Amino acid sequence: MDQAQTPTAASAHSDFVRIENVTKSFGSVAAVKDVSINIGKGELFALLGGSGCGKTTLLRILAGFETPTSGRIVIDGKDMTKVPPYERPINMMFQSYALFPHMSVEKNVAYGLKHDAMSASERKDRARQMLDLVQLSDLAHRKPHQLSGGQRQRVALARSLAKHPKVLLLDEPLGALDKKLREHTQFEIANIQYKTGITFVVVTHDQEEAMTLADRIAVMDRGTIRQIGSASEVYEYPNCAFVAGFIGSINMFDGTIKTINGTTKVGVPMLGATLEVGENSNLAVGQNVKVAVRPEKINISRDPPPAPMNRIEGTVDDLAYFGKDSLYRVKLATGVVLQANNVNSHRDQEGGRVAQWGDKVWLSFEPSSVILLRD
Template identity: 65%
Template sequence: MARPFIRIEGVSKRFGSFQAVRDVDLTIGEGEIFALLGGSGCGKTTLLRMLAGFEDPSAGRIFIDGQDMTGVPPWERPVHMMFQSYAIFPHMSVERNIAYGLKHERMSAAQRADRVREMLDLVQLAPFAQRKPHQISGGQRQRVALARALARQPKLLLLDEPLAALDKKLREQTQFELMSIQSRTGVTFIVVTHDQEEAMTLADRIAVMDRGQVRQVGSPTEIYEYPNSRFVAGFIGAISTFAARVVRLTGEIAEVDIPAMDGTFAARSVPGLVEGQSVTLALRPEKISIAKTCPAAVNVVEGQVKDLAYFGKDSLYRVTLPGGDLISVHAVNARRADEGGRPADWDDRVWLSFEPGSAILLTD
């Protein structure tokens, strides 16, 4: 992580008897894109509003660039917040919308015009400077709001569900544009989102929140590959989970009995495991191989295809295991289906296999 830029120490927020944020501790680096990820009501937007100064913590302190923000009003903080609605003025041109944020800055008209041109170039909207918001696309309106926010050169930009109003294809395109703009400006971004893919694409690090608490902080790879609880494992991406019991520990490998699979399987061990302990074994769909013949692998279980969904680039299989549970498997469609590219079909008996390192053992 870069130089610590934001420190959130023991921050809580109550609204009457309801506790929206509980004892949050976070450190965010300078120039980082940091995502607050969670479902509705998890406290992520409340935490963002406390950073902006729109809400005061009930307990704890927030530091931005070493300065305690206690009692500092929003307009005196080195922060700008970009709202989900974008809040751009429909009667103003793109150029005037961007300039509006500079009206109270101490700068000459020439300096203001130069800054606006700089922002138009940054978000690649110079050809659209005289158009009104209704004359440009949703993605371009999003960039107008971003340019207006960055025009004031904040040290910290807060983005509340910035891409929620865009369709899937435009959202994916705009994610990369945001990353490029952030890289060029070096401004620290904190993004609130409920969209796991968006957080995984945009963020250097992610804080997963649940009921006002931070459940895990880490890079997208750490959060996805090494979740620290059943909640995080289930919230990030698709996953199948099974009750298991530790039978034997040998170095870095734990052998676990899984009743749903009617057998003992090998998984990478985690610190603190003891023989006889009850755990949860979790598997990502893309970590499992599917075949109609039994492979030579460490972990193999037989099943029957119950459901099949074709997505073009890949297919999703839902397979019934010996114990009656369902497990999801993704298979890439490297060849066309009529050329033998599909490894199995409805009701086929199949063999599933996975590597010990692909199995996630959870104790929480």
């Protein structure tokens, strides 16, 4: 299908790293299928997808640990397809961190420099610079077992950066951290990448991690790239049902275009409603589409909302309180359940909730909040 209609297309990127028509097969199974990606110099780029989508295989091809069945890898204008890993201007930070338990933090960071044309004092200075960068200079003489998980992660990052690679590959870098530490470390990694100007390529299955870290995201599915764009582009303007469903929560139903005359109207039998939508390009009356609305775009109230909002009446079937917001599952007359998020902006005994279980409510959303997808 055509790319989603976005207000700004992420196309003005240099080609410092070029993945050109790369396919990787293991026997009869193609783990990566004809993938092409251009990554800019100094960009923080994320490969996002579920287990088995091919993202780690693609990262290993970039690193030189796997040879593509076809296609090529170009870095800074040089073909690296057949260049061994140790001769590539690349370093890789593994998910396990792979620190040497018998070495101090400083020696772990300096370890990769021992074969470089540097004196012992130069290696020590470089290691200290990297520890300053990750704010661990005070812990230089500790052993890895004396550090927290977040500190070990930063030691591994400092070691990966010590050789000043042109490209740093990070394989699920935050997977071993708890939620709060992971959220904090995401910003640390982004800040370090900005300070160094090194091109980062991150593999992750965590959509929030990718959206927080990356300048651009490639969403992968079964060895292919489904969409490349900024976090806001892939979230607000998904180009297919897979991306819409994979990135964040969404309500999605089958619909049929009813009218296109200044405004577009779509019949959605499962909602028992005809919705007005904001987009109408490349559509035809009678065309079948997927109709999607994100839960946070839906307002929930006890009173009927004013026109021209799309509005549907229902009953609160389930409710989850998360503190800052609440998730409502509202059952419609058709039996379908719609999800709606509401920010708990008031402090009271009910947690700021606008409705309770069993309450009759109205759900409403702007025409511009409706996403139309053709597959």
